[in-house]
Amino acid sequence: MTPRTKKLTQAEMPDADYAFYGLVWAGTTLTERVDRALTKAHDLPVSWFEVMLWLAASPEPVPASVLGNSTMLSRSQVSRVVDALQGRGLVTRTPSPRDARSVEVSLTPEGHRLFAEADATRREVLGPVFTDLLEPQDIAALAAVWRKLKAAKGAHPAP
Incomplete structure (x- = not known):
């Protein structure tokens, strides 16, 4: 006889644990989805898109060191992506x-064009599994949580 498999439910897990699980699940699942779509449609890995996202959001060229501090990539990864x-x-x-001693990075006109196309792809992929499922106040709440966590990053160095 095959043992019956059971799946734990959120109700069986403390909220803090489920929140952490949800963060890991969402980050992994949504990043993989976006990476596949961007790579297939634009030959643009998600790490490249992340750098372009920061550049597109800035009206001025961005010092390479600021990119290293802003993205989730290491400075050496940022350097390779920029290359x-x-x-x-x-x-x-x-x-x-x-x-x-420093260089600044900016999108070229072609970079802006590709970013706009890739951003449309990202939004299309995330819509049905993320943004379309959430109310504007849910998105605002998530943004507030990420800001709090990111702001506290330097206060509590990794062990």
């Missing part, structure tokens, strides 16, 4: 007018 994006003609690097 790859530059190789595809999607970003430019220019010497910083404020710091001779």
